[in-house]
Amino acid sequence: MKGIDIQTIISASVTGKTFIRLILSSPDDKKGDLNKVTVRLIExxxxxxxxxxxxxxxxTETKNHDIKKGLALAEELFGNTLTLCVIFTTEAxxxxxxxxKGKILFKKSHPAHSESEFSTEHNMKKKRMISLDNNIYLEGLGITKNGMLNEGMSGKFRQINRFVETIDGIIDSSELKDKEKLTVFDMGSGKGYLTFSVYDFFxxxxxxxxxxxxxxxxxxxVRMCNGIASECGYTGLKFLQGSISDFDIPACDILIALHACDTATDDAIYKGISSGAEAIIVSPCCHKQIRKQFHIENGLKEITRHGILEERMAEMATDALRALMLEANGYKTKIFEYISDEHTHKNIMITAVRKKKTAEHSVYLERICCLKKFLGIKKFYLEDLFR
Ligand SMILES: C[S@@+](CC[C@H](N)C(=O)[O-])C[C@H]1O[C@@H](n2cnc3c(N)ncnc32)[C@H](O)[C@@H]1O
Structure with a gap:
């Protein structure tokens, strides 16, 4: 083991351009917050x-560090928090x-990844996230000026990038990965920040x-966005005026709806399910429909007597019901904070990816019924759309 330590191996592979990635996992504290850290080299x-x-x-959260600091941090994470560290290089x-007991076990094995994965330049060309350079739509939407972020726009830009990263992760882990053409709908596209960014990324x-x-x-x-799309030469991107509920959308691969107001999120989910979308990604806005109906006759009354807590509870209840409805229709769902709440408090995201096996519809409907009963909710808008 002499001379073999994490920092030396990473440092040598970075210098020798053989470094692919490093994964730290298996936390000491199995019930703790941090599960895994993946480290890549970026330029x-x-x-x-x-x-x-x-x-x-x-x-998830991303932080970039200078090489020296990153090496020390990786060592520290391995020493104190995560018990497994695997360094992938093109050589081994x-x-x-x-x-x-604090003993370190070391193993060297054949490389699991190919040469083509090591170049950061290669990776960046293959999977470019949103770039500020010569970006016509970011200029048109007032996010940048002469390629630089306008004041107060860094939060928006981070939000856009996080969203694109989330979609990228979903595509990578679903059937969509191998599709040659994607059909995407963005419901309640607003100024089109996300619509343009997602299209650009795809x-x-x-x-x-x-x-x-x-x-x-x-x-x-709609007029403004169509103008910018044509300026960008984005021939596959268009904006249509109208209400989500009035649009009969054809078969679609991905349906997104970010911060579509109140039940507009439900209309979007309904359209996504009806069109057989492979992935549905929504970040809900306000949750008035459920909040107005709370009629709680149990211990939870102690929570809902406070306005702000009632509001939070309405958010949680609505999104839990939405997840159940998606699951009832054969989707695997996740609910998480996709960005820190310092950028927006509307930072909850529901992602749903279609499962191969059909769900036990009635079991989920029963679960929806139980939750509604517990909270005294008579009508759940999304459920009614299916009736
Ligand atoms: C808060 S903005 C979000 C815009 C965009 N999705 C984003 O995240 O940047 C919500 C947009 O949805 C539109 N909207 C709300 N309900 C809608 C509906 N039922 N049909 C079509 N558009 C709707 C609003 O006009 C508004 O532009």
Whole structure:
């Protein structure tokens, strides 16, 4: 083991351009918040960095560090928090395991990944997230000026990138990965920040032909977005004016709805399920429909007598019911905070990916019924759309 330590191996593989990634996992505290940390080498304008993707129980977070600091941090995480460290390089894979008694077990094995995965440049070309350079739509939407973020827009830009990262993760882990063409609907597209970014990422980042439609009430926004789309030469992207509930959408692969007001999120989910979408991704806005109906006759009354807690409870109840409805229709769901609440308090995201096996519909409907009864809810808008 002499001379073999985490920092030396990472440092040598970064210098020798053989580093692919590092995964730290298997926490000491199994009930703790942090599950896994994935470290990649990225190339930023101010030089190479180690990008740490922290996977917590209900959220993920990315932090970039200078190489030296990143090396020390990886060592520290392995020493104190995570007991397994695997370094993937193009030449070999190195694994370190820390036992309960503090002994370090080391193993070197054949590389599991190919040469083509090591280049950060290669990765960035293959999967480019949203770039500020020559970005016509970000300029048009007032997020950037001359390629620089406008004041107060960094939160929005981070939100956009997190959203694109989330979609990328969903595509990677679903049947959508192998599709040559994607059909996407964005319900309540508003100013189109996310619609443009997602389209850009699919077409220019993933190099996948994409037919994307934004549906929006406001005619002025639809006109503006169509103008920017044509300026960008985005021939597969269009915006249509109208209400979500009035649109009969054809078969679609991905349906998204971010911050569509109150039951507009339910209309969007309904359209996604009806069109057989492979993935449905929504970030709900306000939750008035359920809140107005709370009629609680049990101990939870102590919570709902406080306005703000009643509001939070309505959010939780509505989104739990939405997840159940998606599950009843054959989707696997996740609910998590997709971005820190310092950017927006509307930071809950529901993702639903279609499962191969059909769900036991009636079991989920029964669960919906129980929750409604417990909270004194008579009508659940999304459920009624299916009647
Ligand atoms: C808060 S904005 C969010 C815009 C965009 N999704 C985003 O996250 O940047 C909500 C947008 O949805 C539109 N909207 C709300 N309900 C709608 C409905 N039922 N049909 C069509 N558009 C709707 C509103 O006009 C508004 O532009």
């Amino acid at each position: 930023l304008k101010n030089g190479p960095k180690l990008s740490f993707l922290y996977t917590y129980r209900i959220k 894979d190195y694994s370190f395991r820390r036992t309960k 077409v220019n980042g993933l190099k996948t032909e994409t037919d994307m439609t934004g549906i929006e009430y406001r005619e002025d926004l």
